[in-house]
Each structure stands twice: as structure tokens, then as C-alpha cells.
Amino acid sequence: MNIAEGSSLLIVEDDEALARTLRRSFERRGYRVETASSPKEVESLLEAGRSFAYAVVDLKLGAASGLSCVEMLHARDAATRIVVLTGFASIATAVEAIKLGAAHYLAKPSNTDDIEEAFGKGEGDAAVPVEGRKTSIKTLEWEYIHQTLVESDFNISEAARRLGMHRRTLARKLEKRQIK
Structure with a gap:
């Protein structure tokens, strides 16, 4: 579903192996990819005048929060399609990520197809089933x-x-x- 051949993509991930894997996968799909592993690196890229059409941001970057990266990227360019990836999925962090400018929120493990599909989703889906199960x-x-x-x-x-x-x-x- 290559939606953005030639588009710029920022991957913000502190796990070097995952960042490398995502980078190669997206480069094979035609994206121009840059990586960062911390909010400080994202800030440096933005201060250098870089902007991105797409971004994949890990929620937990060591001791730092990826939400600050979402906020910086969105402030730089509100059109950037940001997908937050996390191994620590919760409703609270999903809500905050969307409020700060993320387009989508995915729990790990997610592959390149999942992420690229999330980039393409512009609207919510009212047909998503509402579970009637009580919360434990x-x-x-x-x-x-x-x-x-x-x-x-x-x-x-x-x-x-x-x-x-x-x-x-x-x-x-x-x-x-x-x-x-």
C-alpha cells in the first residue's frame, strides 16, 4: 500500500535493532528515512530545519517520553502524520498522544504494513465495536x-x-x- 514513495519519514526509537529494521523496511518502500533515539535528537533535527511528512515515535524512549516528540513534531508541522508505537499501551497515553497531534496509536508488535496503514487513516471509524465487558x-x-x-x-x-x-x-x- 505504498502511500508515500519519496516522502520523508522520521523514526524515533531507542531500540537500535528495531529502528534499523524499520528503517530498512521503509527505505525499501521508497521513503527517505532519518532516525532519532531521544527527544533531544528530534529537537536537534527540527532546529536544523528538518521537517517530515511522516513520523513513527516510540512512546517510551529510555527514561524520556515520546509524547514530547509528538508535541514537537506536530508544533513544527501539523500536517505530519505521526504514529505512536508502544509496548506500554494504555488508554491514558493513547488519549494524550492523539491530543498532542498523533494520527494513530499502535501497540507493539506492529509491522511496516500496520504502520503504513495507520499513516493512511485520516478519520475515525464509528463502526468499531464497543465492548460491553466490564473492566477488571x-x-x-x-x-x-x-x-x-x-x-x-x-x-x-x-x-x-x-x-x-x-x-x-x-x-x-x-x-x-x-x-x-
């Missing part, structure tokens, strides 16, 4: 933790303080629920 306590806890992480800019120590739990306990909970 574990899911509610997970959502509350991620909302607190968003509010504390993904600072685990600060989030743990706000949640009233030990930092290690929070880190263990995050490792248990990570989506690979």
Missing part, C-alpha cells in the same frame, strides 16, 4: 498507573510517590504488564 480491577489499576505516569512525564520515582508506593514495586508492575 487489574485493568483499572493499570490505567490509573499509566495516567499517573503521563502526568509525571514518565518519571517512575515521581509516579511512585504520587501513587503512594515504593519505586521498585511500581517498576515491577510495569515490567509484568509490558506488551512485547
